Amino acid sequence: MSNNGEVVNLSPVNVILGSQWGDEGKGKLVDILAKDFDIVARCQGGANAGHTIVADGKKYALHLVPSGILNEATTCVVGNGVVLDIEQLFKEIDNLNIRGRKNKLLISDRAHVVFRLHRECDALREAELSKSSKAIGTTKRGIGPCYGTKVQRTGVRIGDLVNNFDYAAERFRAMVEGERKRFESFPKISEYDPEDELRQLKERLPQLKELVVDTVSFLRSCRAAGRSILVEGANAAMLDIDFGTYPYVTSSNCTIGGVFTGLGIGAGAVDQVIGIVKAYMTRVGEGPFPTEVDGVLAENLRRIGHEYGTTTARPRRVGWFDAPVVRYTNTLNEYTAINLTKLDVLDDFEEVKICVAYKLGGRTLSYGEMPSTLDELSKVEVEYEVMAGWKTKTAACRKFSDLPEAAQKYVLRLEELVGVHIKWVGVGPSREDIIVRENLVHPLKRQRTE
Amino acid sequence: MSNNGEVVNLSPVNVILGSQWGDEGKGKLVDILAKDFDIVARCQGGANAGHTIVADGKKYALHLVPSGILNEATTCVVGNGVVLDIEQLFKEIDNLNIRGRKNKLLISDRAHVVFRLHRECDALREAELSKSSKAIGTTKRGIGPCYGTKVQRTGVRIGDLVNNFDYAAERFRAMVEGERKRFESFPKISEYDPEDELRQLKERLPQLKELVVDTVSFLRSCRAAGRSILVEGANAAMLDIDFGTYPYVTSSNCTIGGVFTGLGIGAGAVDQVIGIVKAYMTRVGEGPFPTEVDGVLAENLRRIGHEYGTTTARPRRVGWFDAPVVRYTNTLNEYTAINLTKLDVLDDFEEVKICVAYKLGGRTLSYGEMPSTLDELSKVEVEYEVMAGWKTKTAACRKFSDLPEAAQKYVLRLEELVGVHIKWVGVGPSREDIIVRENLVHPLKRQRTE
Numbered sequence A, B: 001m002s003n004n005g006e007v008v009n010l011s012p013v014n015v016i017l018g019s020q021w022g023d024e025g026k027g028k029l030v031d032i033l034a035k036d037f038d039i040v041a042r043c044q045g046g047a048n049a050g051h052t053i054v055a056d057g058k059k060y061a062l063h064l065v066p067s068g069i070l071n072e073a074t075t076c077v078v079g080n081g082v083v084l085d086i087e088q089l090f091k092e093i094d095n096l097n098i099r100g101r102k103n104k105l106l107i108s109d110r111a112h113v114v115f116r117l118h119r120e121c122d123a124l125r126e127a128e129l130s131k132s133s134k135a136i137g138t139t140k141r142g143i144g145p146c147y148g149t150k151v152q153r154t155g156v157r158i159g160d161l162v163n164n165f166d167y168a169a170e171r172f173r174a175m176v177e178g179e180r181k182r183f184e185s186f187p188k189i190s191e192y193d194p195e196d197e198l199r200q201l202k203e204r205l206p207q208l209k210e211l212v213v214d215t216v217s218f219l220r221s222c223r224a225a226g227r228s229i230l231v232e233g234a235n236a237a238m239l240d241i242d243f244g245t246y247p248y249v250t251s252s253n254c255t256i257g258g259v260f261t262g263l264g265i266g267a268g269a270v271d272q273v274i275g276i277v278k279a280y281m282t283r284v285g286e287g288p289f290p291t292e293v294d295g296v297l298a299e300n301l302r303r304i305g306h307e308y309g310t311t312t313a314r315p316r317r318v319g320w321f322d323a324p325v326v327r328y329t330n331t332l333n334e335y336t337a338i339n340l341t342k343l344d345v346l347d348d349f350e351e352v353k354i355c356v357a358y359k360l361g362g363r364t365l366s367y368g369e370m371p372s373t374l375d376e377l378s379k380v381e382v383e384y385e386v387m388a389g390w391k392t393k394t395a396a397c398r399k400f401s402d403l404p405e406a407a408q409k410y411v412l413r414l415e416e417l418v419g420v421h422i423k424w425v426g427v428g429p430s431r432e433d434i435i436v437r438e439n440l441v442h443p444l445k446r447q448r449t450e
């Protein structure tokens, strides 16, 4: 090995991101594309993300493990930006039957540990907020509190746990003390014993150790060796801590920046950015939702689309497609292509509506504008366009031209409104239920279509 | 205005980042390059960053306002990723004498407010930690606590303050209650009155309102209009919340990802990434520092280099150049060029040392590897190379060939070790004291030299 900075070519990284409020169906495209990639990585979020994949008739619910895991040859990486619930991780590893498989799943030594403590605090905080009906509607997986201790620098990282357990334990105890002070009702949770949690973690160490690596230098060496990397975003742009409908957001960056901060790859690394866009809108938990519908229409949409949370089983709020939202998240992420999902869910409707613009104070907002405050967002007037429904099953369509004309028109209108090429159209939950409008992106070079 | 996603070309964004533990002299290059850019933006950090610029014999200490501010034609932008101390902001605005100047300084409506509350909590937390000698050595500017409330979703954003003060005040009071519970000694700080803080803020609103915009759509419209943007990083890669020497880090991402999360620009936006690299190492506050020196050598380096904090006036710890650190941060950021700063500080030394590699457990670490735990980092063996000093003043050198041969050799050896072209060499504090080894980067296209 030379001490010099060698001249190396680093292979590009491709990214899949949620463009709305989550549950767009990111997992399915990751699963489909995984066979073209050596590595599938997650960069942020935790077990609050829920991907459902249907493969060979079997249904898998993944929360922490990247959706590429079902592909035999793929190495899955959990990056430093993820917050890791170790019990949940091993549950998934056991369900997937991948324990002991070398280089199948690698965990960053810089990722933060989600303790049961964090889950307890999540519940306590939501209870506190709901007294004044201001609960955020979190998944109570401890994600927010864990990012909280990370940023306050009282967190514990996986590397500390496996390399220096005593140091990690000491930091953990200090963290417990802090939270105990913060939440008056904390000592009352008599079932929760921090020392017990430590003991359980200690038992996991030998298994955990096998998975932990420095993912920053691992990914660099992969890229230097020309191996291809696909990044799977969790949550979605409108839930981003900076750009989402704050405070009704998740505690991490679910936009493109989270890929860099969550993996430690350089500015030039990212090539394709694929936005996953559902053909209508859904939202879990509280917060603004300009195109929300209710009544029978909502019930139908929810039932046909199976819009119930993977992680919490909560019924999702539903609404019409919101172009300003996707235009805004395209401003944030600059998609090179879009996968429109769940078009088939609209098969039965007489007519479909599209929100084409927001007006605020009489002014039509321009491309990429999104009011940053709840106050303004609650005041936007939504402009709709109504299109004829297609009243035809689309699930068997495999070419764009197979789609009923009205469905083609709907897709093309969305493409026009957002200004990004829609490359894939999902027409059902299975791997096969997808229309590819061109050859797959990889390994094409970045081409802006906006 | 059309409802459609227009096909637009967005101009590229160039970035300046700190590559070590901060205080590399980022402000000077920003100030020099500002005349070539329409916009200079900050994306993260707060008033903990301190830039010192010497222009036309006058010294300016900036903490929040971007260093591009001294250039007449430049618009400065404070992005959503920054945490904003409003009193500090107006102090700087008044010092700079730019009050009322239209489009001179714009603040993101999504940036979080640093309250005096956060500064109080910063001090309380450090006091708590120092009881067990574990203080982080923060600047006590409330940065960490503010990012803490942001991530916990109890924060208040600038947009809320100016658009809906009552809502912001209500959230602020809830935040105070939370912190009051957390810190036993909180009620004892009798001087701190939250209602008083609110009253003062309210008085500032008319002035503040004039500065606040949606910087995400502002930057997009600038890029669509072909205007050039320079981003000025604050703090530095080794202080990054994810990649730095945790927990001795700052609470934001100071690597390239923070540019995306802190401004809302897409993956394809960033062109040049310039790493600012000091010719030796310094560090403020606690935490590991493998090449640290002490005794007379340290005193000399500190005195000659004026290594005292701009924000806190604390003496900085000093040490020899550490190639593994800059190689690691190049892995994270992928610099397209480097500005080596403060070469002149080494003018008087008989010999200069360079750390060329780390060894850990007998193994020489490869390019980009950096132990993630304090435990491992404390165990690395540092391999030095010794080079002859040049014992000649370099401050008047304006071409690379003007430098004494030994100084040239030193620069070229660093370039070789890091593997990135050193385009600028700083030889003194003033704007003029710089060697440019080629035409300035802008507006060249991205060229990898690694």
Ligand SMILES: Nc1nc2c(ncn2[C@@H]2O[C@H](COP(=O)(O)OP(=O)(O)O)[C@@H](O)[C@H]2O)c(=O)[nH]1
Pocket (backbone or CB within 6 Å): A018, A022, A023, A024, A025, A026, A027, A028, A049, A050, A051, A052, A053, A054, A305, A306, A310, A341, A342, A343, A344, A345, A425, A426, A427, A428, A429, A430, A433
């Ligand atoms: N009907 C239909 N279902 C789909 C399609 N694409 C994905 N799904 C299903 O939609 C759900 C995706 O939601 P979820 O897993 O919560 O989304 P993710 O978190 O973004 O992966 C899963 O049950 C998928 O099997 C599609 O094109 N049509």
Ligand SMILES: Nc1nc2c(ncn2[C@@H]2O[C@H](COP(=O)(O)OP(=O)(O)O)[C@@H](O)[C@H]2O)c(=O)[nH]1
Pocket (backbone or CB within 6 Å): B018, B022, B023, B024, B025, B026, B027, B028, B049, B050, B051, B052, B053, B054, B305, B306, B310, B341, B342, B343, B344, B345, B425, B426, B427, B428, B429, B430, B433
């Ligand atoms: N001697 C010398 N001083 C420099 C050079 N470049 C910048 N400086 C000074 O170094 C200091 C930069 O430190 P600081 O402002 O804390 O760094 P920043 O936060 O990265 O901008 C300022 O006092 C500059 O005037 C250089 O090449 N030589």
